[in-house]
Amino acid sequence: MKRLIKDFTLDELKKWVEEAGERPFRANQIFEWLYKKNATDVNAFTNIPLALRKKIEEEFILNSLRTIESMCDGESIKFLFELVDKNAIESVFLPYSYGNAICISTQVGCRMNCAFCASAIGGMIRNLSAGEMVDQIINVENVTEKKISNIVLMGSGEPFDNIENVFKFIDIVNSKEGKNIGARHITISTVGIVEGIYKLSEYPKQVNLAISLHAPNNQLRNELVPINKKYPIEEVLKAVDCYIEKTNRRVTFEYALIDGVNDSDECAKELAKMLSGRLVHVNLIPINPVNEKGFKRPPRERIREFYNILESSGIQVTIRRELGSSIAAACGQLRARHYKYIL
Numbered sequence: 001m002k003r004l005i006k007d008f009t010l011d012e013l014k015k016w017v018e019e020a021g022e023r024p025f026r027a028n029q030i031f032e033w034l035y036k037k038n039a040t041d042v043n044a045f046t047n048i049p050l051a052l053r054k055k056i057e058e059e060f061i062l063n064s065l066r067t068i069e070s071m072c073d074g075e076s077i078k079f080l081f082e083l084v085d086k087n088a089i090e091s092v093f094l095p096y097s098y099g100n101a102i103c104i105s106t107q108v109g110c111r112m113n114c115a116f117c118a119s120a121i122g123g124m125i126r127n128l129s130a131g132e133m134v135d136q137i138i139n140v141e142n143v144t145e146k147k148i149s150n151i152v153l154m155g156s157g158e159p160f161d162n163i164e165n166v167f168k169f170i171d172i173v174n175s176k177e178g179k180n181i182g183a184r185h186i187t188i189s190t191v192g193i194v195e196g197i198y199k200l201s202e203y204p205k206q207v208n209l210a211i212s213l214h215a216p217n218n219q220l221r222n223e224l225v226p227i228n229k230k231y232p233i234e235e236v237l238k239a240v241d242c243y244i245e246k247t248n249r250r251v252t253f254e255y256a257l258i259d260g261v262n263d264s265d266e267c268a269k270e271l272a273k274m275l276s277g278r279l280v281h282v283n284l285i286p287i288n289p290v291n292e293k294g295f296k297r298p299p300r301e302r303i304r305e306f307y308n309i310l311e312s313s314g315i316q317v318t319i320r321r322e323l324g325s326s327i328a329a330a331c332g333q334l335r336a337r338h339y340k341y342i343l
Contacts, residue, residue: 004084005060006034006131006138009168010177020055030056031177038138065135070143079140083108083132087125090155091136099149099185104136106166107157112191114212115224116258116287116295119156128157130168137179151181154189154210154254160196167203174205183207189254192231197239201246209243210252210283211236215262216270224262233274244279251278256285257306259298268306272313282310282317 008016014027029047033039040063042053056062065081068088077093092103108125110117137148151173153159159166170186173179183205190196191212200209213233215221221228240251253275257263275282284307286297298306303319310317 002059002061004064004129004131005030005056005062006064006134006172007129009172010175017052020052022049022052026052028177034062034138035178038142040138040142063135063139064132065139067139067143077140077144079143081136081139089128089132089136091140092155093140093144095146096150100144100146101150101152102137102140102148103152103155104133105155105157106133106153106159106162110157111161112158112225112227114191114214114226116214116256127162127165130165130172133165133169134172134179137173148179149181150185152187152189154187158191158193159188160190160193163196163199170205170207187252191225191227192236193227194231194235194239197236197243201239201243206247206249208249208252209240210254211240212256213253214256216267216274220262220267237274241278249279250281252281252283254283254285256287257298257303258287259296259302261295263298263302263306265305265309268309269313272310272315275315276313280316282315284317284319286319
């Protein structure tokens with residue numbers, strides 16, 4: 001069975017090249033074609049000997065994704081990709097003033113089953129490999145003809161539920177021979193897998209951490225984020241404090257505002273009290289409606305009032321720019337809709 005060539009680090013590819021009877025520098029040349037030129041056809045590797053090109057073609061898959069659908073909302077674009085095994089994943093291209101970002105998936109489906117998220121519809125299928133994560137960037141760059149400068153692991157799946165492949169992916173895209181995207185331009189978003197937060201605090205690269213919080217207390221969070229029953233807020237905050245102490249990096253808390261559920265003044269005040277004194281930033285996300293879930297975003301006035309309470313309490317806070325509500329940009333929506341059509 002063919003392997004994905006982007007699952008290989010440079011050192012691993014050098015070893016394969018040597019076993020193929022070639023000198024190690026050929027691996028650097030291959031990496032340049034894959035990551036600097038985004039080549040997806042081995043015939044483009046014009047400085048690689050024909051015999052080695054044939055061997056690459058025989059043993060490797062150069063592009064693990066096929067675009068099923070793409071939808072544009074202004075400047076943002078959501079992609080539905082088909083994997084080699086016919087499963088589907090999503091990625092979102094998000095242009096900002098500071099550069100072009102991509103939100104990538106780390107799993108096919110998700111086992112976290114958050115109440116407002118479409119990712120878990122259909123259950124957890126499997127982890128993505130490092131190469132399948134990388135290919136999301138390559139394919140989006142090739143379609144948009146724009147360079148990605150920021151990566152957010154916030155698509156379908158829980159990154160810390162696939163931590164080994166996630167760290168390998170980061171090593172590849174961060175390497176100067178790879179995509180050369182700075183670690184400080186990469187953010188891992190987790191629902192609060194405590195072991196993963198501790199591992200990230202020891203990780204040598206300065207990757208950003210975001211916590212999908214969505215509630216200011218355990219009672220409400222148990223309903224919205226079921227994994228909270230295993231990792232309650234107190235344990236998550238303890239791990240976050242460790243991460244901040246070891247890295248001196250600010251942590252972002254993602255808070256999806258849901259009309260009539262977690263958007264009250266009391267919730268805002270409780271959240272402000274919980275986070276006071278910590279090196280954190282709150283990102284308020286007016287929820288993208290998901291038909292299967294029935295939740296709605298709050299009115300603009302309610303969102304602004306929630307924001308004002310946090311800001312007046314000394315919490316750094318922003319309201320996320322609303323992108324993608326008309327292109328099913330909530331995690332898992334486009335994939336769920338696709339499978340509904342084909343079943």
